[in-house]
Amino acid sequence: MAYVVTDTCVKDFVCVAECSTAAIAPAMGDPAAATVAQVYINPDECIDCGNCAAICPQGAIFTSDELPAAKAEFADKNRAYFN
Numbered sequence: 001m002a003y004v005v006t007d008t009c010v011k012d013f014v015c016v017a018e019c020s021t022a023a024i025a026p027a028m029g030d031p032a033a034a035t036v037a038q039v040y041i042n043p044d045e046c047i048d049c050g051n052c053a054a055i056c057p058q059g060a061i062f063t064s065d066e067l068p069a070a071k072a073e074f075a076d077k078n079r080a081y082f083n
């Protein structure tokens, strides 16, 4: 399992600093931050701590197991960002 960021992310970067393993990117100030629509979680680095989902003011983060069907594509989108 891993946490997945979805399209209601407003790129406020609140979750980035809360991540236990620095699995969320890009960070505020990263050149890539200006070009992406949202932040992404690296599923290979996520340890399922849940800090990000708990703090996200948009409710944009789900576990892969609880990802709504309409947002299923975001599991691949999060992984693809790091490939």
Ligand code: SF4
Binding pocket: 005, 008, 009, 010, 011, 012, 013, 014, 015, 016, 038, 039, 055, 056, 057, 058, 059, 060, 061
């Ligand atoms: S806390 Fe939520 S809205 Fe803010 S960057 Fe993270 S996923 Fe996006």
